[in-house]
Amino acid sequence: MNDMTPTREQREAKLEGMGCKRKRVEDIRFTQGRGNYVDDVKLPGMLHGDFVRSPHAHARVKSINSEEALKVPGVLAVITAETLKTVNLAWMPTLAGDVQMVLADGKVLFQNQEVAFVVATDRYAADDGINKVVVEYEALPPLMDPFKAMDPDAPVLREDLAGKTSGAHGPRKHHNHIFEWVVGDKDLTDAAFRNAEVSIKEMISYHRTHPSPLETCQCVCSFDKIKGELSIWGTFQAPHVIRTVVALIAKIPEHKIHVIAPDIGGGFGNKVGAYPGYICAAVASIVTGKPVKWVEDRIENLTATSFARDYHMTTEIAATKEGKVTGLRVHVLADHGAFDACADPSKWPAGFFNIVTGSYDFPTAHLSVDGVYTNKAPGGVAYRCSFRVTEAAYCIERGMDILAQKLGMDPAELRLKNFIKAEQFPYHSALGWEYDSGDYHTAMRKMMEAVDYAGLRKEQVEKRAAFKRGETREIMGLGVSFFTEIVGAGPSKNCDILGIAMFDSCEIRMHPTGAGIARVGSKSQGQGHETTWAQIIATEIGIPADDIMVEEGNTDTAPYGLGTYGSRSTPVAGAAIAMAARKIKAKAQMIAAYKLEVHEGDLEWDIDGFRVKGLPEKSMSMKDICWAAYNSVAPGMEPGLEAVSYYDPPNMTYPFGAYICVMNIDVDTGVYKVRRFYALDDCGTRINPMIIEGQVHGGLTEAFAIAMGQEIRYDDEGNVVTGSFMDFFIPTAVETPHWETDFTVTPSPHHPIGAKGVGESPNVGGVPAFSNAVNDAFSFLGSTHIQMPHDFWRNWRAAKNLGVFAA
Amino acid sequence: MAKTHVTMKVNGAEVEGLVEPRTLLVHFIRENLMLTGTHIGCETTHCGACTVDIDGMSVKSCTMFAVQAQGSDITTIEGIANADGSLSALQEGFRMMHGLQCGFCTPGMIVRAQRLLTENPSPTEAEIRMGIAGNLCRCTGYQNIVKAIQYAAAKINGVEFQEAAE
């Protein structure tokens, strides 16, 4: 060894593999304005489409007159449901087994529903055209309150379902009922409540909100009549699924559909589903023979594509008087809007809401969910969420605080008392899941120590006394949240979308000089896959991450994958990447053995190549093996070095975390101040700590927004009152609190690299932390539960209802 | 509608085009000049993704007509890098501090931050947060954007960047 020989540390560092805070490769183009987003796609002769939308929440469409619109210079066509019927596309299937109007067919069922699609030479002419389409409506009574949806005299919303007594998920009880989903042991749970020493019951609502990525939903469709091929550039979190959906409904052979998801400006669940804009742009391209672009504006995005949440959860917990939980019973009224367009795995009408037992060892539980139609936009997407886990975590984390209050126990102590213990993993929950790994007590205690929990409680006691003495108008709340997520959908035994199992995939091709390309079935929308996927490969096969190019989003080149949402990329695609890399490594070992003239078993892996056991100077680097793969493999072995892996996960992964929010609220104005927010996340093996921290910051900020004011609110007539960034709360840098992050590492035992998922954890755990802080602040004044969102006026109303302003 | 001839300087180059009076500046930049780094996020002057620098001012180009920019000097994200093509201090700061994720707000954020640092070369954290309050980001929670701007300020001022203790 001379001085020029790199040390082991230097060789490791050069790889920039797992655990490294590798700087992102994406940033080189993004910081220079050289990203390529859908609206940047410009094709020769491209036309623009835009929608005429309904001002009414519920109305009959009497007539649509396009005459004047067609006279507008540049307007080429106005597509209506009648046009779409000629190609059997007036309605489209939803991911949830329902159907949805592409364009209003006889009726409109929510405000801003798509009524007609105007196609023009540019976006200005299209906008002129939509203002000239005359639609005659006959207003019908809107149904806005989900609690009234199943009243006997409730208006009939879905006339197309008349007489249908069952839907995709079983029997329907009422003309506005979609499904009932029941899980758990009813008898055992009822018995637990009969025998309970203490129980609580509260209707906990998680209001309707919206993922609202900064880039809206958009697409460019280009149909080549000669070749019979359809190319679609779109904001797709799951491009392969979109290709299959198009093949099934447009009857175009799947190999003649090219779906490309270029750079995506945030998704958060908004870009999973299929929207009328995609269908209309495709039809318009087929009709006109020209490429057609559709770009949603912000108001359309907020009011028409894919809301999230709107769950009303009647929550009951049974417990002993010492605070040991004995049963959980939850009934959910789920407001799905006008069409059931939830983006859940097919067999899960309420997603994975049955993770609602959370981090606690409930001996029994029972859950029922009723989905209903209302005159609101369809959706029900997982907004930074793994299929209703956010709702479930909020439900149980509020429930535990309410129970603590009733027992007169500290909420942290109650949690510690009921956690699933480290030695109980793998743990089988009462509602059917097998939690893979966890160490909840350690995480919780680390959090409590980090923030001096006892000291904060002491300060709160003093502050409450001062408030009662009239010395301050501020109240203080501590919001504790301990969440368990379920991410990585999912095993083919229970997870599919439209019949396609929810595996994911990776193809790695190493080039002769030791560089390579990895194509993956996931699709980054900002998560930094181009950076982190290469890190997994770097560690697995000893090639520097910089020498691995990662490509996603092109269905012609990427192996079939189910896309990126529900924090599934690392648990599923990340596993496929590691497995594909291991196939590369296995072949590399054979090549190295041949070249070094030893048996394969005589070789051992050493950071970036193989060496002969006991003879460390006799070695072959991976880079050299790549070269050898193309010129001198063993007789009988195929040349080349590439591998494909399709990974069907054996189980979900279960990340968890301990969060706390310290908040002061001014009762006179309802204005709150987040004094401190600490988030400890355990997502198993950490691939890139910098990116994990960034994900946590972003998820916490979205949680903050949702808990403290972000909502899609309707008035009684069905008008959206929060339809722009003026009223839909997106915090700026000024309102956003400072975040403190921390971690523990409990690897997943079944994942090839032990990783779980993290993108959604901060949103799942963050919302209950904020809400619990507000509720904790008010609890000493006698309140049990205050519904979200906790914006200023609602905080003031809470104070007022608690008699704070009484003379 | 008759079109108007406009000329202006964009990223140091004289450009011209024929536009309708109603053509929004952001569309002129994106569609006519094909400079697609400037983005459209809300269209109601809230998100700042369309921010460009016009005659020394940060402006939301979705709320200004191209004809109004006649004769002006505009810098977009494509004009921010150093003359030799390397990343500017701000661009480097955003990368080093992980100040971006999806990249959609980034061009507007960097163009805005550049003007902020020109006016206030050593801003406090509060001044940075106020200074970028016209730019929404859905991914980062701003914390690393603040650090990115602090990194750039330090680099421009020739001092060592010290990350604030967590």
Add this chain to the structure above:
Amino acid sequence: MIPGPFSYHRPATVADAIKLLSDLGDDARPLAGGHSLVPMMKLRLATPEHLIDLHGIDGLKGIRRDGANIVIGAMTTQHDLLASSEIAGSLPILHETALLIADPQVRYRGTLGGNVANGDPGNDMPALMLTLGASYRLEGASGVRDIAASEFYQGAYFTALEPGEILTSILIPVPAAGHGHAYEKLKRKVGDYATAAAAVMLTKANGKVATCAIGLTNLSETPLSADAAAKLVIGTSLDDATLKNAAAAASAIMSPAADARGPVEYRKHVGGIMVMRALQRAFAKAA
């Protein structure tokens, strides 16, 4: 979200602008910073056939001292106000308020004239102008006239501006040295209009309030001058009872709309709180 078509005019003088406005009549709208008008045009809630851009008129910009007054050209931006040492020195409340308007980008374009002239009850400057006793210079085909800010506002988006008239400058009497001032604005986030806001200008003598003016933003269809409340505090040292009485007197004239910022009762309540806080802060500042 695309504006309808229009013809664009960029006059170089006030006279040219006035001539265009009177020639083109109701189909024409003057364009200042554009942050109110352009979004309305994109929603096609405003569809002017002619836009008369005032940016080409050099004479409409600038801040100057004229005897006991400060005269501010209508096209002076919020950013200009913030950069002005004259404003920081003699009208610090204007600096404070400008900083609370919208966000940095909007302040580079948004003008004082546009803010006070369009009659949007959410705008911050009108109530401040009432509080400062400002007057507006209006110029039209029939000549020039000055009108007190207190006479200008008639309803939401309705003002004393006659068709064909342009608001060209704002004249503000320089407040007494040692005055106390505060603009308290409750808003949901940067960029939002006030849920409620109160402007207070006061002077002190012998430790008590000698003179006081209070303005209220976004608590009615027009900016309000809370005269009764202001009168109540004169001669007091702002004890708790006086503050509460003043808040109650101010609340009595508020008639805000219920919107996403909160119900009427809340907005009136916090309107009173803003009055109390602005009074206290102004009092503490006054010499």
